[in-house]
Amino acid sequence: LRGTPNRAPPVIVSELGERRLLARIHERLATVSQKDGLVIGIGDDAAIVTPGRNRLTVLTTDAQIEGVHFERAFSSPEDIGHRALAVNLSDLAAMGAEPKWALLSLALPDTAEVDDVDGIVSGIARSAARYSVGVIGGNLTRSPGPLMVDVTAVGETRPRRALTRSGGRPGDELCVSGSIGAAAAGLEMLRSTRDSEACIERYLRPEPRVRLGIAIAQARAARAAIDLSDGLADAAVQLAAASGCGFEIDAGLLPIDRNARQWWEAKGTDAVMAALSGGDDYELLIATPRAWSGRLRHARVRVADPPLTRIGVLTKDPASRVLLRNGRREDLPAGFEHWGEGR
Amino acid sequence: LRGTPNRAPPVIVSELGERRLLARIHERLATVSQKDGLVIGIGDDAAIVTPGRNRLTVLTTDAQIEGVHFERAFSSPEDIGHRALAVNLSDLAAMGAEPKWALLSLALPDTAEVDDVDGIVSGIARSAARYSVGVIGGNLTRSPGPLMVDVTAVGETRPRRALTRSGGRPGDELCVSGSIGAAAAGLEMLRSTRDSEACIERYLRPEPRVRLGIAIAQARAARAAIDLSDGLADAAVQLAAASGCGFEIDAGLLPIDRNARQWWEAKGTDAVMAALSGGDDYELLIATPRAWSGRLRHARVRVADPPLTRIGVLTKDPASRVLLRNGRREDLPAGFEHWGEGR
Numbered sequence: 001l002r003g004t005p006n007r008a009p010p011v012i013v014s015e016l017g018e019r020r021l022l023a024r025i026h027e028r029l030a031t032v033s034q035k036d037g038l039v040i041g042i043g044d045d046a047a048i049v050t051p052g053r054n055r056l057t058v059l060t061t062d063a064q065i066e067g068v069h070f071e072r073a074f075s076s077p078e079d080i081g082h083r084a085l086a087v088n089l090s091d092l093a094a095m096g097a098e099p100k101w102a103l104l105s106l107a108l109p110d111t112a113e114v115d116d117v118d119g120i121v122s123g124i125a126r127s128a129a130r131y132s133v134g135v136i137g138g139n140l141t142r143s144p145g146p147l148m149v150d151v152t153a154v155g156e157t158r159p160r161r162a163l164t165r166s167g168g169r170p171g172d173e174l175c176v177s178g179s180i181g182a183a184a185a186g187l188e189m190l191r192s193t194r195d196s197e198a199c200i201e202r203y204l205r206p207e208p209r210v211r212l213g214i215a216i217a218q219a220r221a222a223r224a225a226i227d228l229s230d231g232l233a234d235a236a237v238q239l240a241a242a243s244g245c246g247f248e249i250d251a252g253l254l255p256i257d258r259n260a261r262q263w264w265e266a267k268g269t270d271a272v273m274a275a276l277s278g279g280d281d282y283e284l285l286i287a288t289p290r291a292w293s294g295r296l297r298h299a300r301v302r303v304a305d306p307p308l309t310r311i312g313v314l315t316k317d318p319a320s321r322v323l324l325r326n327g328r329r330e331d332l333p334a335g336f337e338h339w340g341e342g343r
Numbered sequence: 344l345r346g347t348p349n350r351a352p353p354v355i356v357s358e359l360g361e362r363r364l365l366a367r368i369h370e371r372l373a374t375v376s377q378k379d380g381l382v383i384g385i386g387d388d389a390a391i392v393t394p395g396r397n398r399l400t401v402l403t404t405d406a407q408i409e410g411v412h413f414e415r416a417f418s419s420p421e422d423i424g425h426r427a428l429a430v431n432l433s434d435l436a437a438m439g440a441e442p443k444w445a446l447l448s449l450a451l452p453d454t455a456e457v458d459d460v461d462g463i464v465s466g467i468a469r470s471a472a473r474y475s476v477g478v479i480g481g482n483l484t485r486s487p488g489p490l491m492v493d494v495t496a497v498g499e500t501r502p503r504r505a506l507t508r509s510g511g512r513p514g515d516e517l518c519v520s521g522s523i524g525a526a527a528a529g530l531e532m533l534r535s536t537r538d539s540e541a542c543i544e545r546y547l548r549p550e551p552r553v554r555l556g557i558a559i560a561q562a563r564a565a566r567a568a569i570d571l572s573d574g575l576a577d578a579a580v581q582l583a584a585a586s587g588c589g590f591e592i593d594a595g596l597l598p599i600d601r602n603a604r605q606w607w608e609a610k611g612t613d614a615v616m617a618a619l620s621g622g623d624d625y626e627l628l629i630a631t632p633r634a635w636s637g638r639l640r641h642a643r644v645r646v647a648d649p650p651l652t653r654i655g656v657l658t659k660d661p662a663s664r665v666l667l668r669n670g671r672r673e674d675l676p677a678g679f680e681h682w683g684e685g686r
C-alpha cells in the first residue's frame with residue numbers, strides 16, 4: 001500500500017523518539033515478556049531468570065542484517081522478526097535444548113518506519129509465543145547503515161543429554177529431517193520474475209525443528225547433531241570434522257523438496273548440487289548408530305513422526321567427503337565456503 | 344602507520360575467507376574461551392554452561408556500532424573491543440551480578456582489515472581475562488554498512504540479592520561512584536584540535552564497576568541501582584521512575600571530574616549540566632537508606648574503598664525532578680531523551 005496517494009506519510013523512528021518507540025516495542029512483547037522462572041524482565045539494567053533444577057544453560061546468538069540475510073523487497077517485517085528468532089531456535093534444536101528466553105538487539109536506521117518496527121517485533125512475539133520463549137530484554141540503537149536484528153536465545157538441557165556436533169563415530173548413519181532445497185529454491189523464485197509460490201514460504205518462514213531436537217536428545221537417539229542453516233553439505237562437513245570422521249552421502253537418498261526439484265530441473269540446474277549447497281532449510285542432520293533405531297523411532301513418535309531420511313554414513317578417514325551418485329563416487333566440491341552470510 | 348609507502352597492503356576480511364577468519368578469532372580468544380562450568384564452548388551450534396548452585400542467571404545485551412557509539416578515528420580496534428564488553432559488564436554491575444560468560448556477535452564490512460579484527464578481538468579477550476569472563480560463542484557475519492560489535496553478557500546473582508532499579512523509597516540517599524563527566528569531556532577533547540589527554544582514557548577505556556556492584560549486592564547495601572551509561576541525569580530519572588519516586592540532586596555535591604570541569608569552564612560550558620548529561624561514565628548510581636550506611640561502608644571496604652558520593656535523595660512526588668543549585672530549586676531539563684545512542 002506504500003505510495004497510495006491518500007495515505008498519511010509514515011512515521012519514522014527518529015520522529016517518534018526512543019522512549020515512545022521502546023514503549024511500543026514493550027507493548028507488542030507484553031504477551032511474551034512474562035513467563036515462569038522470570039525474576040526481572042524488560043526495563044532494568046539486565047534480565048534475571050531462574051535456571052531449571054538440574055539443568056544446563058544453552059546460549060546462542062545470530063544476527064539478521066538487511067542486504068545480507070534478508071531483502072526488504074521479499075521479506076515482510078513480520079517475516080524478518082520470525083526469521084530472527086527462528087534461526088536461533090534452530091541452533092538450540094540442534095543441541096536438543098528446550099528454548100526458554102530471548103534477548104532482542106535492534107539497530108534501526110533513522111528513516112525506519114515505525115509500522116515496520118511494529119511488524120518485526122510482532123513477528124518475533126508471534127514466534128516466541130508459539131515456542132514458549134520469553135522475550136525478556138534487549139537493546140535498541142540507531143544504525144547509520146542497514147537494519148539489524150540480533151537475537152540471543154537461551155535454552156536448557158539436562159546434563160549428558162545435549163546433542164553436540166562432535167559425538168559421531170564411523171559407521172553412524174546420517175539422517176536429515178524434513179526435506180531440503182525448498183528455501184534456496186524459494187529465494188530464487190522470489191528473485192525471479194516468475195510468479196511461483198511453491199517454496200517461498202519455506203524461505204520466508206523457516207520452522208526450526210525444536211520439538212524433534214528435544215525429543216532426540218531426551219531419548220538419547222543420536223550421537224551428534226547440527227542444523228542446516230548453511231546447507232546440508234556444509235552441515236555434513238562441520239559435523240564430520242567435529243567428530244573426526246569423513247562421510248559418504250548418497251545423492252539418490254536426498255529428500256529434495258519436490259517443488260524445488262521441479263524448479264531447478266526446469267531451469268537446467270543440477271538439483272542435487274543446488275539442494276546440497278542451498279541454505280536456510282533449518283532442518284537437522286544427525287548421526288546415529290543403526291543399533292539406536294528403536295530410540296530414534298521412540299523419539300519421532302513423541303513429536304508426530306516428522307520425516308527423517310537416512311542419507312549416508314560417517315566414515316573413518318576424516319579427509320573423505322564422498323557423494324555417491326549414479327553408482328559413482330564423487331568428491332564433494334570444496335567450494336561451499338562462504339564469507340559472512342552467517343546463517 | 345597507514346599509508347606508509349613501504350608497508351604491504353592490508354589484508355581485508357573478504358580475501359581471508361570466513362573459516363580462516365574464524366580460526367584467527369578463536370585463536371585470540373583461546374585464553375578466555377575455557378572456564379570452570381563450561382560444558383560446550385566455541386565451535387558447536389550453541390554453548391552450554393553449568394549454572395552455579397542456588398544462583399540466578401543475569402542476561403544483558405548491548406551493541407556498539409561504528410558511527411554511533413564509536414569513531415574509528417578516535418578509538419583503536421582494542422578500544423572498540425574493550426568498550427563492547429565493558430558496557431555489558433557495567434549492566435551486570437548495576438544488577439550486582441558476577442560476570443561469567445559472553446557471546447560475541449561481529450558484523451564486518453567486506454573491506455574491514457584483518458589486523459583491525461584481530462585488535463577488536465584482542466581488546467575483548469584482554470578485558471574478559473581481567474574480569475574472568477569466558478567468551479564462549481557468538482556469530483560472524485558480513486555487514487553491508489558499518490562495523491558492529493554486539494555482545495551478550497551472562498552473569499550470576501544470589502536470590503534476593505540483585506540490585507534492581509525499582510527498589511528505591513522516598514528518603515533514600517542517592518550516591519554515585521567515582522566521578523562524572525570525564526568521558527563526555529574526553530570525547531569532546533578527541534573531537535577538538537587541541538591536544539589534551541586528561542579525560543580521553545576515561546572515554547576510550549571505561550572501567551565498569553563490577554566489584555563494587557557485587558559487593559553492594561552481597562552486603563545488601565542498596566535498595567536500587569543503575570549504571571550511568573546515558574549520563575547521571577538520565578540514570579536518576581530512570582531509577583526514580585522505576586521506584587515510583589521523584590528526586591532532588593544537589594549540584595554542589597556532584598563529583599565532577601576535575602579535568603573535565605576545567606575543560607568545560609575554559610570553553611564557557613556549564614560544567615554541571617554537561618556532567619549531568621554526559622554519557623559513557625559507566626559509574627553506578629545507588630539509592631540507599633541512611634540507616635544502611637554501615638552495610639555500605641562494609642561493602643566498600645571489601646573492594647578497596649572506591650569513591651562513593653552522596654549527591655541527593657529520592658522524594659515522594661514522582662513528578663518532581665529537582666536540581667538544587669546555588670540555593671535555588673531548578674527543574675531538571677526534560678531534554679535528556681536521545682534517539683538511539685543506546686549506551
